[in-house]
Amino acid sequence: MYWLSSDNSDTTGGDCEKEERGMYEKHVSKGHLPYCYLKVRLDFEDDADIDIIIFKHIVIQAVQSLFGEAVSCTPIDVLKYRQTNREAILRVSSSYFTKLWASLTWYSSYNEQSCAFRVLQVSSHLMALAANSRQLSLA
Amino acid sequence: MVRHKNRYILCEIIYTDNKRIERHMTDYMVYGAVISALQTAHGDFGIGSLQSSLCVKYVNPITSMVLIRARRGAHKMVQSALYFIKKIGQYEAFFRTLHLGGTIRSCCKFLIKHHKQKLPKLLSECKDEEERRKVQEIISSYSDEYKKEQLIASF
Numbered sequence: 001m002y003w004l005s006s007d008n009s010d011t012t013g014g015d016c017e018k019e020e021r022g023m024y025e026k027h028v029s030k031g032h033l034p035y036c037y038l039k040v041r042l043d044f045e046d047d048a049d050i051d052i053i054i055f056k057h058i059v060i061q062a063v064q065s066l067f068g069e070a071v072s073c074t075p076i077d078v079l080k081y082r083q084t085n086r087e088a089i090l091r092v093s094s095s096y097f098t099k100l101w102a103s104l105t106w107y108s109s110y111n112e113q114s115c116a117f118r119v120l121q122v123s124s125h126l127m128a129l130a131a132n133s134r135q136l137s138l139a
Numbered sequence: 140m141v142r143h144k145n146r147y148i149l150c151e152i153i154y155t156d157n158k159r160i161e162r163h164m165t166d167y168m169v170y171g172a173v174i175s176a177l178q179t180a181h182g183d184f185g186i187g188s189l190q191s192s193l194c195v196k197y198v199n200p201i202t203s204m205v206l207i208r209a210r211r212g213a214h215k216m217v218q219s220a221l222y223f224i225k226k227i228g229q230y231e232a233f234f235r236t237l238h239l240g241g242t243i244r245s246c247c248k249f250l251i252k253h254h255k256q257k258l259p260k261l262l263s264e265c266k267d268e269e270e271r272r273k274v275q276e277i278i279s280s281y282s283d284e285y286k287k288e289q290l291i292a293s294f
Contacts (some may be wrong), residue, residue: 068182070219106183 032124036097037079039121039129040104042086045114052081055088062107062117063100071099079126087120089129145192146214149238149246150221152203155231162203166195168228169205176220185220188213196243202254205234206246214239255281 042050042058050058056078064072077091092100104117121129152164173193177185192210199205209217221234237253240246258278265271 064182066182067184068178068180070180071182 032094034093035091036094036122036124037126037129038090038092038097038101038104038119040088040090041118041120042088043116043118044086044110048086048110048113048115049083050086051083052078052088055081055086058107058110059090059100059104061110063103066103066106067099071096071103076100089126091126094124144211144241145208146211147196147240147243147246148207148209148214148218148221148236149240149250150205150207150234150236152205152227152232153235154203155233162200162230164198164200164203164228164230166198169195169198169207172224172227173207173217173220176224177216180220180223181216185213185216189217193217204250206243211241 042055056076059076059078060072063076074093074096076096078088079091080089082088090100101119101122104119107117108114121132123129154162170193173195174186177189177193189209192208192213194208195205196208197204197206207217218236218239221236224233225231238246238249240249258274262271262274262278265274
């Protein structure tokens with residue numbers, strides 16, 4: 001989120017300042033957006049039947065094993081889940097975003113079946129996950 | 140070279156049964172309780188970042204005082220994990236943090252001051268005349284010392 005400001009009241013220096021006004025623009029950053037969105041896929045070596053509840057449980061378990069209860073208490077939402085290829089869109093508050101990503105990377109097995117999370121896309125805008133530039137085909 | 144900084148957490152063990160008896164408390168038991176609380180509260184990351192520096196430096200089973208060392212910065216994780224301890228070894232007990240110091244010396248200074256403040260309370264709990272006389276003697280000896288120090292400082 002960026003805000004454009006035409007007011008340069010904090011700079012000092014008489015007439016010179018008036019001439020300079022308009023030559024540059026002051027951008028004020030309002031900080032990061034409240035949420036981050038991840039598009040992830042859970043890959044198993046053999047095929048496994050994982051429904052949305054188990055998927056959420058796996059995500060929580062991954063965070064809990066690496067960062068403990070202190071981080072796993074943060075709200076992590078599964079916005080969309082497709083069971084056929086175990087692909088999901090996760091939403092977290094952006095301050096816990098890196099921690100979630102790290103714990104997904106570290107997760108390696110569920111019920112003694114080896115598995116891995118593939119992070120496909122990451123964005124702070126949900127709309128950005130609608131299209132993937134890496135999967136575009138130029139016909 | 141850079142100085143390796145530590146933080147020392149001075150804690151008091153409070154037993155839930157509230158009995159004044161001497162108990163068998165070792166540094167290993169305290170360490171085990173802290174490390175398992177750290178595992179549940181901060182996971183593998185907490186263990187990994189504190190394993191090299193976490194150490195129980197001093198345990199006094201008579202006064203039930205404990206001194207825990209942790210790396211500076213990561214000591215906050217230890218502090219937050221300490222709240223969740225409900226059992227130390229086989230005893231139902233919890234920690235009460237008294238002081239957070241940068242050196243063992245500063246913690247020791249605090250501990251002496253803390254014990255001196257506790258003495259008048261002990262006096263009221265004395266059962267017979269012999270005990271009462273002993274405690275009074277100790278209190279008067281350190282108050283004399285304190286007066287002398289003040290006198291020297293004023294010159």
